[in-house]
Amino acid sequence: MEFYCCDDPEARVEVVFELRRPGGQVVLREQFRRNESLPENDLVAFARGVNDLFLEAVVLLDQRIRSERANL
Numbered sequence: 001m002e003f004y005c006c007d008d009p010e011a012r013v014e015v016v017f018e019l020r021r022p023g024g025q026v027v028l029r030e031q032f033r034r035n036e037s038l039p040e041n042d043l044v045a046f047a048r049g050v051n052d053l054f055l056e057a058v059v060l061l062d063q064r065i066r067s068e069r070a071n072l
Contacts, residue, residue: 003046009038011049015057019065030064032057 002012012035019028034053038045 001050003043004035005041009041009045011036011038011046011053013050013053013057015054017057017061028065028068030057030061032060 004010004012014033015031017028017030017032018026020026032053034056036049036053038049
């Protein structure tokens with residue numbers, strides 16, 4: 001997570017999800033990187049922006065897991 005402030009405030013998020021077997025083997029890896037413009041230059045707007053980005057990342061991960069399971 002990164003709060004980029006000043007003239008054009010942004011929330012920046014980079015997340016890597018890994019789904020692993022109990023032995024540690026990676027079954028699925030999903031990388032998510034997004035920037036979102038913020039309406040205000042403050043930490044409350046940042047928290048809301050980051051929350052929206054994390055939610056988007058989880059939704060995409062869920063869709064990928066469901067798609068992978070359908071192909072098994």
